[in-house]
Amino acid sequence: MPLGCYKSAVLDAGNPGMDELLREALGEVAEATTIATVKDVEVRWLGKKGRLTSLLKELGGLPPESRKARGAELNSFKQAVEQAVESRRIEVTRAEADDRARAERIDPTLPGHSMAAGRLHPLTRIVAEVEDLFERMGFHILDYPEAEREYFNFDGLNIPADHPARDTQDTFYLPGGNVLRTHTSPGQVRAMRGLTPPFRAIFPGRVYRCEATDASHEHTFHQVEGLMIDRSVSIANMLSSMMTLLEGVFRRKVEVRLRPGFFPFVEPGFELDLRCMVCGGDGCPVCKRSGWVELLPCGLVQPNVIRAGGLDPDEWEGWAFGLGLSRLVMMRYGIDDIRWLMAGDLRFARQF
Ligand code: PHE
Numbered sequence: 629m630p631l632g633c634y635k636s637a638v639l640d641a642g643n644p645g646m647d648e649l650l651r652e653a654l655g656e657v658a659e660a661t662t663i664a665t666v667k668d669v670e671v672r673w674l675g676k677k678g679r680l681t682s683l684l685k686e687l688g689g690l691p692p693e694s695r696k697a698r699g700a701e702l703n704s705f706k707q708a709v710e711q712a713v714e715s716r717r718i719e720v721t722r723a724e725a726d727d728r729a730r731a732e733r734i735d736p737t738l739p740g741h742s743m744a745a746g747r748l749h750p751l752t753r754i755v756a757e758v759e760d761l762f763e764r765m766g767f768h769i770l771d772y773p774e775a776e777r778e779y780f781n782f783d784g785l786n787i788p789a790d791h792p793a794r795d796t797q798d799t800f801y802l803p804g805g806n807v808l809r810t811h812t813s814p815g816q817v818r819a820m821r822g823l824t825p826p827f828r829a830i831f832p833g834r835v836y837r838c839e840a841t842d843a844s845h846e847h848t849f850h851q852v853e854g855l856m857i858d859r860s861v862s863i864a865n866m867l868s869s870m871m872t873l874l875e876g877v878f879r880r881k882v883e884v885r886l887r888p889g890f891f892p893f894v895e896p897g898f899e900l901d902l903r904c905m906v907c908g909g910d911g912c913p914v915c916k917r918s919g920w921v922e923l924l925p926c927g928l929v930q931p932n933v934i935r936a937g938g939l940d941p942d943e944w945e946g947w948a949f950g951l952g953l954s955r956l957v958m959m960r961y962g963i964d965d966i967r968w969l970m971a972g973d974l975r976f977a978r979q980f
Pocket residue numbers: 810811812813891894897925926927948949950951
């Protein structure tokens with residue numbers, strides 16, 4: 629390389645001093661291992677205050693006959709050092725890039741970190757499905773407080789002060805005339821006060837009862853209330869809405885039976901029972917071995933409740949149902965203990 633071609637030129641010129649100098653310069657170039665140190669060497673030899681520049685300055689003091697040869701000598705020295713610096717710079721740049729690439733290297737064959745996928749709780753799924761079904765039938769989806777005025781939970785629903793449902797065994801009382809709502813029905817009065825009739829609405833939510841837990845009882849469970857207010861409503865229409873709900877959730881024909889049922893806020897009142905979908909009617913803990921599950925209490929809204937809602941019962945009628953959502957979810961997925969629903973157990977949730 630440069631050393632070779634220069635060597636012969638300089639040696640031929642009979643100047644071992646220059647040869648020494650070139651070895652020194654090229655040695656420094658070879659030892660530079662970073663772009664910055666290559667630059668340092670370049671400045672030291674070829675820069676304005678560099679060694680070569682000072683040699684060139686001496687040219688002027690030489691006798692004219694030797695000036696030309698010395699000039700040529702310095703010129704080839706300069707070219708040799710320039711070339712060496714340039715090729716070293718390329719090497720070092722490449723090496724630095726290689727180092728960086730190695731340090732930052734990504735190995736696409738390494739096993740990745742798997743992302744844990746979340747699941748929707750079965751209750752969340754069923755609520756979404758029920759909301760969807762009713763939204764398509766023109767119902768509003770409403771949400772009301774879980775900590776409720778005693779008035780909306782009881783009095784407004786025609787539940788007198790001495791009614792057993794007010795018993796402290798069933799109700800969690802809060803200070804200041806409030807309760808944890810024992811059902812979603814307080815929404816009936818609130819909806820009538822808040823919306824302009826005629827209207828239809830459902831309000832799903834959590835409800836609370838102060839009672840001992842077992843496979844079919846929880847202190848915290850879920851209901852969906854349905855309410856329709858119009859100038860004239862029919863039980864047939866109420867039934868068809870409830871059947872649409874059940875067949876939509878189960879995606880097949882269901883077997884139901886209607887019994888008279890008493891609730892102070894409906895007149896007449898009914899209980900719609902569903903043939904147990906867990907055991908098919910043979911009897912299991914969910915249906916308390918009866919083959920039927922009480923799922924949908926319902927009826928025509930009692931005139932006093934219409935009045936509490938701020939409407940005139942001579943002008944407006946209504947039907948209402950209160951679906952036991954927790955039980956519905958259990959039927960749908962074959963869950964035989966209601967306590968799973970609120971247990972927060974991931975092994976349970978992951979199955980859906
Ligand atoms: N709120 C009643 C309960 O929780 C159910 C119900 C709702 C009954 C609507 C009739 C009409 O038991």
